[in-house]
Amino acid sequence: MGGSGLVVQDLSVGYGPVRALRRVSLEVPEGAVVTVLGSNGAGKSTLLRAISRTLSFHGGAVTEGSVNLNGRRLDGLAPDRVVAAGVSQVPEGRRVFARMTVADNLRAGALGGDRSGRTTALDRVHELFPVLAERSGQRAGLLSGGEQQMLAVARALMATPRVLLLDEPSLGLAPLMAERIADTVREINAQGTSVLLVEQNAALALRLATRAYVLEVGEVTLSGPAAELAASDEVRRRYLGVVDEDAAADAEQTGATRRTLTRWKG
Amino acid sequence: MSEALVKPLRLVRTRRTRTYVWTAAAVLLLALPFYLDRFWLQAGLFAMAAAIGAIGINLLTGATGQLSMGHAFFLAVGAYGYCVFAADGGDGLTGLGLPTWLAAVLAVLVAGVAGGLFSPISGRLSGAYLGIATLALVFIGQHVMFNAHDLTGGANGRDVPPLNLFGLTFDDRELLVAAVPFGSAEKLWYAGLVVLLAGALFARGVLRGRPGRAMNAIRDHRIAAGVIGVPVARHRAAVFVLSSMYAGLAGVLLALVFQRTVPDYFGITLSLEYLAMIVIGGLGSVSGAVAGAVFVSLLPQLLTRYSDALPLVSAPGTGGIAPGEASRYLYGAAVVLVVLFLPGGLVRVAARRRVTTHPGEER
Amino acid sequence: MRNLTVRFAGLTALDDVSFTVRPGTVHALIGPNGAGKSTCFNVLSGVYRATQGSVRFGAHELTGMPPHRIAGLGVARIFQNLALPPRATVEDSLLLGRHRLTRTGFLAAGLRLPSAAREERLHRERVREIAEFVGIADCLDRLAGSLPYGQQKLAELARALCMEPRLLLLDEPVAGMTADERRRTAAVIAGVRDGLGISIVLVEHDMGVVMRLADAVTVLDFGRRIADGAPVDVQNDPAVVRAYLGAGS
Amino acid sequence: SSKAKDDDGDKAAAGGVKTGDGISGKTITLGALTDMTGVYATLGKSVTQAQQLYVKQLNAAGGVCGYKVRLSIRDHGYDPQKAVSGYTELEPKVLGFAQFIGSPFVAAVKQRIDGQDKGLVLPQAWSAALLGSPYIRVIGSTYDIETINAVDFLMQEKGIKKGDKIGHVYFEGDYGESALVGSRHVAQEEGLTVVEQKIKPTDNDMTAQVAALKQAGVKAIVISAGPRQAASLVGVAAAGGFNVPIIGNNSAFAPQLLATQAGPALMKNYYVSSPSLPIGADTPEAKKLVADYQAAYPKDALDNGIVAGWTAVSAFGEALKKACASKDLTREGVDKALLSIDSFDVGFGIAQDFTDPKSASSKQSVILQPDKSVTGGMKVVREAEASEMAEAYTPGA
Amino acid sequence: MSTFAEILLNGVSLGSVYALIALGFVVIFRATEVVNFAHASLLLAGGYVTATLHDDIGFWPALLAGIAGAALVGAAVEFLVMRRYRGADHSVLAIVTIGVDILLTTELTRRIGTDVLVMGDPWGDAVLKLGSISLAHTRIAAFVAAALLITAFLLAFRYTSWGVAMRAAAESPETAALMGVRLGRVSLGAWAVAGGLAAVAALFLTVFPTPGLERATSLAALKAFPAAILGGLDSTTGALVGGLLVGITESLATGYQSDLTFLGRGLGDLAPYLVMVAILLIRPAGLFGTKELARV
Numbered sequence A: 001m002g003g004s005g006l007v008v009q010d011l012s013v014g015y016g017p018v019r020a021l022r023r024v025s026l027e028v029p030e031g032a033v034v035t036v037l038g039s040n041g042a043g044k045s046t047l048l049r050a051i052s053r054t055l056s057f058h059g060g061a062v063t064e065g066s067v068n069l070n071g072r073r074l075d076g077l078a079p080d081r082v083v084a085a086g087v088s089q090v091p092e093g094r095r096v097f098a099r100m101t102v103a104d105n106l107r108a109g110a111l112g113g114d115r116s117g118r119t120t121a122l123d124r125v126h127e128l129f130p131v132l133a134e135r136s137g138q139r140a141g142l143l144s145g146g147e148q149q150m151l152a153v154a155r156a157l158m159a160t161p162r163v164l165l166l167d168e169p170s171l172g173l174a175p176l177m178a179e180r181i182a183d184t185v186r187e188i189n190a191q192g193t194s195v196l197l198v199e200q201n202a203a204l205a206l207r208l209a210t211r212a213y214v215l216e217v218g219e220v221t222l223s224g225p226a227a228e229l230a231a232s233d234e235v236r237r238r239y240l241g242v243v244d245e246d247a248a249a250d251a252e253q254t255g256a257t258r259r260t261l262t263r264w265k266g
Numbered sequence B: 001m002s003e004a005l006v007k008p009l010r011l012v013r014t015r016r017t018r019t020y021v022w023t024a025a026a027v028l029l030l031a032l033p034f035y036l037d038r039f040w041l042q043a044g045l046f047a048m049a050a051a052i053g054a055i056g057i058n059l060l061t062g063a064t065g066q067l068s069m070g071h072a073f074f075l076a077v078g079a080y081g082y083c084v085f086a087a088d089g090g091d092g093l094t095g096l097g098l099p100t101w102l103a104a105v106l107a108v109l110v111a112g113v114a115g116g117l118f119s120p121i122s123g124r125l126s127g128a129y130l131g132i133a134t135l136a137l138v139f140i141g142q143h144v145m146f147n148a149h150d151l152t153g154g155a156n157g158r159d160v161p162p163l164n165l166f167g168l169t170f171d172d173r174e175l176l177v178a179a180v181p182f183g184s185a186e187k188l189w190y191a192g193l194v195v196l197l198a199g200a201l202f203a204r205g206v207l208r209g210r211p212g213r214a215m216n217a218i219r220d221h222r223i224a225a226g227v228i229g230v231p232v233a234r235h236r237a238a239v240f241v242l243s244s245m246y247a248g249l250a251g252v253l254l255a256l257v258f259q260r261t262v263p264d265y266f267g268i269t270l271s272l273e274y275l276a277m278i279v280i281g282g283l284g285s286v287s288g289a290v291a292g293a294v295f296v297s298l299l300p301q302l303l304t305r306y307s308d309a310l311p312l313v314s315a316p317g318t319g320g321i322a323p324g325e326a327s328r329y330l331y332g333a334a335v336v337l338v339v340l341f342l343p344g345g346l347v348r349v350a351a352r353r354r355v356t357t358h359p360g361e362e363r
Numbered sequence C: 001m002r003n004l005t006v007r008f009a010g011l012t013a014l015d016d017v018s019f020t021v022r023p024g025t026v027h028a029l030i031g032p033n034g035a036g037k038s039t040c041f042n043v044l045s046g047v048y049r050a051t052q053g054s055v056r057f058g059a060h061e062l063t064g065m066p067p068h069r070i071a072g073l074g075v076a077r078i079f080q081n082l083a084l085p086p087r088a089t090v091e092d093s094l095l096l097g098r099h100r101l102t103r104t105g106f107l108a109a110g111l112r113l114p115s116a117a118r119e120e121r122l123h124r125e126r127v128r129e130i131a132e133f134v135g136i137a138d139c140l141d142r143l144a145g146s147l148p149y150g151q152q153k154l155a156e157l158a159r160a161l162c163m164e165p166r167l168l169l170l171d172e173p174v175a176g177m178t179a180d181e182r183r184r185t186a187a188v189i190a191g192v193r194d195g196l197g198i199s200i201v202l203v204e205h206d207m208g209v210v211m212r213l214a215d216a217v218t219v220l221d222f223g224r225r226i227a228d229g230a231p232v233d234v235q236n237d238p239a240v241v242r243a244y245l246g247a248g249s
Numbered sequence D: 001s002s003k004a005k006d007d008d009g010d011k012a013a014a015g016g017v018k019t020g021d022g023i024s025g026k027t028i029t030l031g032a033l034t035d036m037t038g039v040y041a042t043l044g045k046s047v048t049q050a051q052q053l054y055v056k057q058l059n060a061a062g063g064v065c066g067y068k069v070r071l072s073i074r075d076h077g078y079d080p081q082k083a084v085s086g087y088t089e090l091e092p093k094v095l096g097f098a099q100f101i102g103s104p105f106v107a108a109v110k111q112r113i114d115g116q117d118k119g120l121v122l123p124q125a126w127s128a129a130l131l132g133s134p135y136i137r138v139i140g141s142t143y144d145i146e147t148i149n150a151v152d153f154l155m156q157e158k159g160i161k162k163g164d165k166i167g168h169v170y171f172e173g174d175y176g177e178s179a180l181v182g183s184r185h186v187a188q189e190e191g192l193t194v195v196e197q198k199i200k201p202t203d204n205d206m207t208a209q210v211a212a213l214k215q216a217g218v219k220a221i222v223i224s225a226g227p228r229q230a231a232s233l234v235g236v237a238a239a240g241g242f243n244v245p246i247i248g249n250n251s252a253f254a255p256q257l258l259a260t261q262a263g264p265a266l267m268k269n270y271y272v273s274s275p276s277l278p279i280g281a282d283t284p285e286a287k288k289l290v291a292d293y294q295a296a297y298p299k300d301a302l303d304n305g306i307v308a309g310w311t312a313v314s315a316f317g318e319a320l321k322k323a324c325a326s327k328d329l330t331r332e333g334v335d336k337a338l339l340s341i342d343s344f345d346v347g348f349g350i351a352q353d354f355t356d357p358k359s360a361s362s363k364q365s366v367i368l369q370p371d372k373s374v375t376g377g378m379k380v381v382r383e384a385e386a387s388e389m390a391e392a393y394t395p396g397a
Numbered sequence E: 001m002s003t004f005a006e007i008l009l010n011g012v013s014l015g016s017v018y019a020l021i022a023l024g025f026v027v028i029f030r031a032t033e034v035v036n037f038a039h040a041s042l043l044l045a046g047g048y049v050t051a052t053l054h055d056d057i058g059f060w061p062a063l064l065a066g067i068a069g070a071a072l073v074g075a076a077v078e079f080l081v082m083r084r085y086r087g088a089d090h091s092v093l094a095i096v097t098i099g100v101d102i103l104l105t106t107e108l109t110r111r112i113g114t115d116v117l118v119m120g121d122p123w124g125d126a127v128l129k130l131g132s133i134s135l136a137h138t139r140i141a142a143f144v145a146a147a148l149l150i151t152a153f154l155l156a157f158r159y160t161s162w163g164v165a166m167r168a169a170a171e172s173p174e175t176a177a178l179m180g181v182r183l184g185r186v187s188l189g190a191w192a193v194a195g196g197l198a199a200v201a202a203l204f205l206t207v208f209p210t211p212g213l214e215r216a217t218s219l220a221a222l223k224a225f226p227a228a229i230l231g232g233l234d235s236t237t238g239a240l241v242g243g244l245l246v247g248i249t250e251s252l253a254t255g256y257q258s259d260l261t262f263l264g265r266g267l268g269d270l271a272p273y274l275v276m277v278a279i280l281l282i283r284p285a286g287l288f289g290t291k292e293l294a295r296v
C-alpha cells in the first residue's frame, strides 16, 4: 500500500443483490490521466460513485476492497470528506442545480475547496466557457444540454481538486466544444491534477490518457498504456469503431439479422 | 408488478394460499356483526369509511403526486350533502327529501363537482404550495359549516336521515337476524363492506390500467407526460374529482355511522390523519390505503378501550399518561417509525416477505 | 410538413428559422451547444410557444396547440435529458407511450370492462414487439432507474416508437453510447425510417451518425440557420466548420 | 352467538330493588365522557377529579343503599369520533352519564339517548339547544340565561341604559352563539345595540376586537369565549385606556390568569356571570369541598369546574338515592327520580329544579369578580339572583 | 380614518410575529425542501423553556436558554428522525414532521397541563400612544426583532456559502455531497436555527396582548402557513411580506367584521387563506418564491 495517487484495490460493489463491480483494481498515479472504457452498464459510473462514496444514494454499497489516496483510505469516509481530501467528481448526466443560478452553481462547486483560489478559479472557468459568464444570472435548469454540461465541468474545476473524476464530460457537446474540454483536461492535468476519465468518445479519451482500462460487466478485462490499447483490435472494433469498411460490413451483417418493425394497424 | 416475476409454480401455490386467506377473511368479516358489540362494529365502520377516503387521497397524492391537505373538506361535502338531499326538512333545516340512496349518489357527485371547481387551483399548483392551498378548503369548509345554519345546522350539526335501501332502513329499529338484534351498526356494516370492496376494486383497476400509468407519469415528469400524449391538466383535474368523490363517499358513510354531522370533525387534524394513513400504509396503492386507514383509525380506539388494562396508561384523572395522550404518542411514533424503517409503508412488509425468495427484483 | 418559421422570445433562442422535412426522410438538425436545437423541438412538441412564426404538420397548424394534442397527431420525441420515471418498470413506461392509441378511461379501467382487458392485451403485445425491435426486450420488467444510461436512452426511443409516430423527434439519441452501440442504434433508426416510412428529425453531435443517417441537414448557430442541404455539402461548408465542427474533424 | 338476545329485562335483586343496565352485582357504573387532552382540558380535569372525589366519599359512606358507585371515564380529547365511540362503548355498561363534555357531541348521540338508550346524561355544556329531553339534563342556567343575567348586572350596577351600545365577543360554535342569543334578547327588550365580534378558539390576541369595539363606542363588553381571550381582551382594553366594564360567562375565566400580565386589569374591570357560587364561597359545604379536594389533588388549581362537576355528580347521586328509595334503579327509575327533584342545593347558593325538562334547572346567576386573595380567585359581587328578564325568558322563543 | 390606521398598525405588529414564524418554515424549506409541520411544537418547546426558567435566572438568560433549548430540540429532530429517511420524496418527509409534531406537542402539552405560563418579559403591558392609536411595546419589539432577524438571514443567505450549501443540499443531496457539502451539518444547522427562531417567535406570541403560553399556543403556527406560502416558501423577504400581509388581512377582516357580515362573521382566520389562494392563482410560487422550472 501507500502507493501515491489514487489506488483502487479489489473493489466489489452491489446494488442490493445486483453485483455491479467484481474485484476491480486500478491505479491513477499522481499527475496522470487514466481512462476507463466500457460499454453501457459495465460499471464505470459505479466505480466513480464508489470512489466518491455516493453509492448509498443509489442503494448500493461496497462489499469488499479498498480505495486509497496517497496511502490514505477513502472508503469509510463521508462523501464530503472525500472532496475535502481532494477528489472531485463531475457526475454523469449533468446534474446541475437546476433551480440555482449559474453563478451560484459555481459557488457551490467552490464549497469543498479552499477559499483562496476562488476568484482565480472563477476567472479561469469563465475564460474556458464564456457562455457561463454571460449567463451567470440565469437559472441553470434553463441552459441548453451542452451548456449544462459545461457548467457541470466548470463547477468541478472550481474546487481545484487533486484528483478529478470525470463521468462522460463530452456528453452532448458539439465537436468543437468536446475538443475544448479535452484541452481543458490536458491543461489542468499539466497543472498537477490527476484525472480519471470515463468517456464514450473513446478516441478522444485514448488520445488524452496515458493509461487505459477496459471494464466489461463489472470486471477489468484489459488494461495498459493508452496507446497500446488504442492499437488493439478489440478496442478498435468495439470502442473506436470509426466509419470504415469493417463497420460497413458490420452494419450489413446486423442488418441481415435485424428484426423489422411493421406498421401498427390498430 | 411482482406477480410478473414470480415463477409459475410458486404462482400456483401463492395463488391458492391467497384464495384461502381471502375466503377466510371474507367469512370472518361477514360473521363479525353476529359477535361483536356495537362499539367494535362502529370502530370497524369508521375504519371502512377512512379506508374509502384514504383510497381516494392515495389516488391523488400517492399516485398522481398532488399533495392534498383538504380532504376533510370533501368528506364534509359528502356528509352534509347527503343530509341536505335526504332530509325532509322536518327539523327546520334545508332538506330536499329525496330517496336516501339517490341522496347518497348525489352527495358523492356534489363532492366530485366541488373537486372539479377547485381545478383552476389544483391544476396550477404543485407540491407544498398545492398542499397548503388545499388547506384553505378546510378553513372555508368550516366557516361555511359554522355559518350556513340553514344547510348545516351550525355548531351542533344536523341529524342524518338513515339510509333506506330496498325497503330496509339502516336505523336502530331492531331487526332480529338469527336471534341477534340488528341495529344500525350491524346493518351498515354490510353496506360499508360492499361499498369499500367496490371502491377498492375500482381504484385498483384505475391504478393498474391506462389512467393509472398516466397518473404516475404526471407525478414523475409532468412535461414529458404531456409530450407523450397525456392531457395533463385534464387528467389532474379528473383525478382530483375522482379523489373528491371517494372522499364524498367516505363522508356519506361516516355521516350514516355518526347519525349526526358536526363541523368540529371536519378539521385540519382529519386531513392530516388521512395523509398519515397513506404514508403509513403505503403511497400509491389501494391495499396501502386500506391498511393505513385501519391502523390509524383503530389505534386510538383500541388504546382508549383498553386504557384500564394497559400498564403505562393510567385512567383519566389519576395523573400520569392519559390514554388520549398515549394514543397520540403511539400514533406520532408510528408515523415516524413506519416512514423511517418501512419505507413504502405497511404493505411493503408483506411484499418484501414475498420478495425475499426472489432476491431483490422488486426494489 | 413545411414552412416552419419560429422565433423564441427573451434571449432569442431561435431567430427566424425555417426548414422543411420531407416525408419519410431523416432530417438532421445540428449546431453548437445552445444553438436552439432543443428549443426547436420544444416548440414542435408544444412545450414552448413560438413568439412568432408557425409550424405546420401536414394539414395541421401546430403553433399554440397543447403538447398532448400534438402528440395526438403522431409527433413523438425523445428527450435530451432522460425523462423516464426511475421507479416504473420499462414495460409500464412503454405502455404509457401507447396512451394516445388507447381509449380505456377511468370508468372502463375501474370497472375492468372486457374492452379494457382486450385493449391492454393487444397493446402489451405490440410493446414487446417494439422492445424486441429496439433490443431491450430483456429489460422490460426492470425498473428504468436501474438501467445504465445507454439502455435508458434506448428505452426512451422505444417509448417514442410506442406512440406509433408519423414524425419522430430525436434529441441526441446516441449520446452516452459506445461506438458499437451507436452503430446499433443508428441501424434501429434507419430501420424505423425504412420500415415505417416516417419522418425523423434528428439532433445529434456525433457527426458519424449524422452523416450516415441524414438525408438532409440544417445547421443552426445562435438561433439562426447558417446552412441547409445535403450532408456532404454541409460538412464542407466553411461557416459550419468554423462554428461547429472545428478544424480537427 | 354471544350477542343473541337474551332476556335482559329488568332484574329484581335482593331487597326488591329493580335494576337494569349499568348495574352488576353490587356496583353501579356511571359513565363520564370528558376532555382531558383537548381544548376543554382545563374544565375536564377539574370536573372529573371532583366527580371522582364525590364517588370516593359516597362509597366510603356506604354507597347508594348498599350499592357501590363506580365511574367509568373516557377521554375524548374533544374529538367527535372518539366522543361518539366512547358513548357507544360505555352506553351498554353504564346506568347513565355524570359528565359529557361538548354539546355538539351530546347532540350527536341525542337521537340514541332519546330513542332506545334512555340513560340519564348530565352534560357539562350549557347550550340551550340541549334542553327539552327528559334524559339530557343541563345543570344550572344555560348560557343564554347566564348572559341575560350578566347584561342585567351591567344595567343595574354599571350604568348601562337604553340606547347604549354593548360589545359582545363570542366564540364561533354553540357556546358563543347560545350566549349571543341572550344578549340579543336583552338588547331587543331593553333597547340596547349589540356590536358583535365573533372569534375562534385559536384567536388569542384581542387587539383588533378591542379596536373595533372602541371605535363603535360601546359602553360595556360581554365576552363568551375562553379564559385566554378574556384575559387578552381585558388586558388590551386596560392598556389602551378603554375602561369599560367587561363581563364574561362562566367559562371565560380561570384562576391561572391572575398570575399573568392581565391579572391586575382583570381584578379591576372584569366580572363573571356564574351558575353557582365560586369554589371559594363562604359556605360550610364549599369549605369542606375545598379542603377535601386539596387533600386529594394537592397540586391542582381550584376553579369553578370543580363546582360544576361536584354539583352534577351530586345531582346524579341524589337521583340514585331517590330511585333506590322507590325500589327502581333502572334507567327509567333514575330518570323519573331526577324529574321529581325540585330543589337541590349542594351548598353553592343556587337551588336546582329538575322537574321541567324544557327549561334549565335554574335561571339564577351569581356575579363574581376575580380576586387574587380569595380561594379559587373569585369573590361574589352579586348574590344568586334571576333577573326579571331571565324569569320572563323562554329559550328558543 | 384613525381606526383604519390603528387596525393597519395592529395588523403590521401582529404580522411581524407571523413573519418570525414563517421565517422558521423558510429556513427549513430552503435547506431541505421540507414543509416543517413540527414548527409548532418547536415553538411550544422554546416558549416552555423560557417560561419555566425566567423566575430563577431572569428573563434574558431564560430567553437565551429557550432559544438554545428549542435549537437543541430542532437539532435532535433532525438527527434522530429526518436524517434517517432514505427516500427522496419531500411530501413524505413533510408527513414525518407531522408525526414528530404530534409526539412533541403531546409531551409538551402534558407538561404544561392546564396552566398559563408567563414569560416574565420586561415590556409588560406598556403601550405606546400615537394620538388615539395605541401600540403595545411587545409588538414594537416583535417588529424590530423580525426586521433584524430577517435582514440578517437575507444577508447570510446571499453572502455566505452557508446559503449556497443549503440550497444545493436541498435540490440534490447527492450532487451537493459531490461538491463537498456536509449534508448532515447543513440540515442539522437549519433545524437548529429554525428551533431558535421558533423560540423567539414563541416569546412574542405569548407576551401581551396574549395572556401567556398554554397548550393551544402552538395552533397559532397554523396562521403562519399562509404567510410562508404567499411570500414564497423559499424566500426570506417573502416571509416578512407574507407575515405582514397575513397580519394586516386578519386585522382588517376582524376590525371591519361588522361591514362584512354577508360573508359570515369570524372571517379573521379564513381571510388570510383566501388572500393566499388569490395570490397563488396569479403567482403559483408565491410573491417571492422561486418558480418551478419547466424545460426538457
Ligand SMILES: Nc1ncnc2c1ncn2[C@@H]1O[C@H](COP(=O)(O)OP(=O)(O)OP(=O)(O)O)[C@@H](O)[C@H]1O
Pocket (backbone or CB within 6 Å): A015, A018, A019, A020, A038, A039, A040, A041, A042, A043, A044, A045, A046, A047, A058, A059, A092, C145, C146, C147, C148, C149, C150, C151, C176
Ligand atoms: N441504482 C441502481 N440499482 C440497481 N442497479 C443499478 C443501479 N445503478 C446501476 N445499476 C446497475 O449496475 C450496473 C453498472 O451500471 P453503471 O451505471 O455503473 O454503468 P456504466 O458503465 O456507467 O454505463 P453507462 O455507460 O450507460 O453510463 C448496471 O448493470 C446497472 O444496471
Ligand SMILES: Nc1ncnc2c1ncn2[C@@H]1O[C@H](COP(=O)(O)OP(=O)(O)OP(=O)(O)O)[C@@H](O)[C@H]1O
Pocket (backbone or CB within 6 Å): A142, A143, A144, A145, A146, A147, A172, C010, C011, C013, C031, C032, C033, C034, C035, C036, C037, C038, C039, C040, C080, E294, E295
Ligand atoms: N426556458 C428558457 N428560458 C431561458 N432560456 C432558455 C430557455 N430554453 C432555452 N433557453 C436558452 O436558449 C438557448 C438555446 O437552447 P437549446 O436548448 O435549444 O440549445 P441546443 O441547441 O439544444 O443546445 P445543446 O446542443 O447544448 O443541447 C440556450 O442558450 C438556452 O440557455
Ligand SMILES: [Mg+2]
Pocket (backbone or CB within 6 Å): A044, A045, A046, A092, A167, C148, C149
Ligand atoms: Mg455511466
Ligand SMILES: [Mg+2]
Pocket (backbone or CB within 6 Å): A144, A145, A146, C037, C038, C039, C080, C171
Ligand atoms: Mg439540446
